[in-house]
Amino acid sequence: MAKLTVCVSIILALLAALGESSPMRFCCTQYQQDPVPVKALKYYRIQDIREDCNINAVMFKTKKNKIICADPDRPWVKHAMESVPK
Numbered sequence: 001m002a003k004l005t006v007c008v009s010i011i012l013a014l015l016a017a018l019g020e021s022s023p024m025r026f027c028c029t030q031y032q033q034d035p036v037p038v039k040a041l042k043y044y045r046i047q048d049i050r051e052d053c054n055i056n057a058v059m060f061k062t063k064k065n066k067i068i069c070a071d072p073d074r075p076w077v078k079h080a081m082e083s084v085p086k
Helices: 002-021 075-083
Strands: 041-047 057-062 067-070
Touching: 041 075, 057 075, 067 075
Parallel strands: none
Antiparallel strands: 041 057, 057 067
16 A cells, blocks of 8 residues: 555656646737727736747737737737736
8 A cells, every 4th residue: 555655646746747847838829810909808918939939929818718819019909008907
């Protein structure tokens, strides 16, 4: 019984370490073309180009908990970033 406990403990520790080292993360791969009303947005975060994310983007979370990927150079996106909390 002690061996089983040790094996289970080791497996759980390995799974935890793997989970922390490679977290799954949503990346924007294309932009929403149409502007989204500011009143529909809750907050945003910036996505930079990285190994797993191929474009710079602003990721807005809507009040309906949807993710909107937007081009940070578009005027409506700049306005929304000034109006919505980060």
